[in-house]
Amino acid sequence: MGLFIAQLITGLANAGALFMVASGLSLIFGVTRIVNFAHGSFYMLGAYIGYTLMQVLPGAVGFWGAILLAGIAVGVIGMLVEILVLRPVYRAPELFQLVATFGVILVVADLTLMIWGPEDLLGPRAPGLRGVIRIMGEPVPKYDIALLVITPIVALLLWYLIARTRVGVLVRAATQDREMVGALGVNQAWLFTGVFALGCGLAGLGGALQLPKGGADLLMDFNILTAVFVVVVIGGMGSLPGAYLAAVIISVVNVFGVTYLPQSTLVLIFVVMVLVLMIRPYGLFGRPEVAGEHGQVGEPEKPIRPAGTQVRLLVAAGIATLAALPLYGSSFSQVLATDILIFCLFAASLHFLMGLSGLVSFGHAAYFGGGAYVAALIVTHSNSPMELAFVLAPIGAGLGALIIGWVCLRLTGVYFAMLTLAFAQLLWSLVFQWGEVTGGDDGLVNIWPADWLNDTTVFFYLALILCIGGILAMRHVAHSPFGYALRAGRDSDRRAEATGINVKRVQWLGFGFAGMMAGLAGGLFVFSKGSVFPNEMEIARSFDALIVVFLGGVKTLAGGVVGAATFKGLEEVITRFEYWRLILGLLIIFVVIVMPEGIVGTARKWAERAGWLRGEETRKRKAREEAA
């Protein structure tokens, strides 16, 4: 009994920092609809700033003051980020802001390294709270008790702010219908800034508060991110009580998992997340998203058209130039081109999903890595020829996508995205944990192509044919009846249903097709590298694809490919510098602000404005003139 209570207390204490970070994320999402990937970075900043302040400020007052000040400082930083980076892009397509927050992650990571150095910092102890007290004979650290008291106080203060003050009324109103709030004369810009600052401040507070239980290190930003997303989703996005309850559930389940199922540490929270979402699709206290509520921000989309003769000729010339690469390029240029082509295909498959069906997946790497693993597992365990393994890669990934898609499509919008993330993580954990079969994180090595394909140039041609072929195939599908059905479902679910399209089924097939194409890219990847590791299924890989699709332009047909090629090419050059993350982050933020419709979308608009490209306006005018 004593142990049980002690474990419960440990879980509740752990929930503290998690709740603060998660409640901040939840608030921000609720009001501004921004999925703030950089939230972990603000948490990390809180820890580092808190650490530094604790070195300067003396005694118990200094300690608690430092925590409070760290929260405030991070809030101010968050405010600056909101004003400088996010405000210019609120009218960009849905979820585009998350690209900007991704840039912020990179910038913060390098700045933190510059300022505080690479070594882990051990958090200072809370004055007077070192050591334990005994509860029924079990030792419980005094600081855990302090956390146990502080967390509900913060939660109550937040509740008071939201439920009992005018600011809170505005925040709740904006969470319900931000257009209406704006129409009623509330200055939305400052409301958003304020909420963003508050959310970041809470993350900073959480970071500083956990110092006596750990410290500050450079991996904190990504390490807490998944747990926080899980908490926010389980609680229901935008719901504070939900965030509190979910933080407690996750922390307590974890503590008991550690004791009774020690191997479960990787999967447990994702299993809980999937279970909760199966029963309550919008989290414990969330509410369903109303269709179109925040879907069409910005200008209405232009219909896509097949490319004209001129463009086709140009593309053909481009492909020919690329195909001649072995004649004028070095062996390494072919290796690099193969890498870029594979990534282009992977990004294009996600773009297909997002652009045509409007389904945003946060876990697309599951199918890329899945394809790679299918091929590698077959080669490793059954000694089958490479060709067979290669063919099975996209099939396996496609089947996997069909299964996962079938479950995930019960949800929509951000919840759908989060559920794909959870499944990707489950799959990742499976691969990571099941060492006997998958090699765990030591991966599967010596997966090389058959002899006739083993030459760098031959493999380059294989990649060229399959990647360009795959990209063209997806483009073709976009113009097929299936593609029209997908777009119809994206633009108006109900009208599409009314015209006899089974939207869910069409989306399901689209999801499977995108997964299959990602699997093809994965199959190419594993044979080009000769090995595969769980990294290829990681969240970071999914984010890579997501970022380039947005950077390229979701609402254009070529966005995925252009974004991927640009990003990979830039990365190739930039990573040679020492502070490449800073440069890359700033570049991403720059592109986001200057080109809110992505590279292709904005470039086209510029070209139209300059008269190089005939836009809709000139087209219509011409049509009128001709009619007259």
Added chain:
Amino acid sequence: MKRKTFLKTLMGAAVAVTMAPFAATAQDGPIIVGEINHYKRMAAFAGPYKMGIELALEEINAAGGVMGRPLEFIFRDDQGEPGEAVKIAEELMTRDGAVMITGTILSNVGLAISSLAGEKGYVYLASEPLADSLVWASGNDYTFRLRSSTYMQAAMLAEEAAASGATKFATIAPNYAYGKDAVAAFKEVLTELNPDVEFVAEQWPALFKIDAGAEVQAIERAKPDAIYNVTFGTDLAKLVREGGDRGLFDGRTVYGLLSGEPEYLDPLGDEAPEGWVVTGFPWYDLEDGPDGAFVKAYQERYDDYPRLGSIVGYMTVQSIAAALERAGSTETDAIREAFKGLEVASAMGDITFRAIDHQATMGAYVGTTALRDGKGVMVDWEYKYGGDYLPSDEKVMELRPGN
């Protein structure tokens, strides 16, 4: 809609930049070695390692270089990604004119490069990755490893643990390949030495996401006599803090793999645990011998003290220089043959790159932790020669199907 041309331009630009002309390997120019590491992802480890390399390079080149030519390293950051490392390795070997490749800390990146090396015929000296499979299960003819592996260091601690007479052990290790290898090797060797031992708890926290309070409660519940710890970095700091507060370590000996390395011990400051039996690097007590000379040279060169990574970096260069001298050529096959059975007078004394499995016999320092001037140090330490902690040749042949 000029999408493909735009893409081609970009790719052309990227290719052009990366193909910027580099002088081919002239016979009298420097000998180039490609070094791939996680300079950003693991900055605290890769930094001192690189400083060790640069110190050795300066010394060797001041003494006339290798075969009369200066030795030069090209350092590249792989972001901690295996796929990226493979690409960079190709670039170093086919474009930059590197004669061989070295580097990496993370085992998975080391394994990826090793796989490429075996396939394409590049010599790869794995400097820091610890995975046993690198030279055993996945070993190949072109891959060599310098640092004493997981098995070797675990065997050293298992020997100490067997001598203590404790029989009920709990283990705690990060839930990934290194942690699992380390626990398996420790259990294997310890059970061999003392068949009476019993493992009463096995804890597997997620790497860098330990829930220390819960782990401590779980271990305490099993009431072990001794604990074997494989956690490191921030996980170790949290475990030490929670375990210390809750009295987990009272009356129990803890065996800590790598816990004595300055990389992991120093961030703990005055909360470093006392009385743990650990492998590590007691640079502060090294005065005589080649390791003492290294420490002195390092501190004179830099305004800093060496970490374990520093001496590994230094020995990496020593090993490569020795192999090149022995090969008398920069041809891949000559270098590979030279590495087999290569004897190096290294900063940790004489080591041999075993012909049988390409593992160097570099050892490790084993000692007990204590506090000195508010910092964790190792006392009563002893340098254990790595060659004494490897399985028998027959066993190795079995473990290494590539032979």
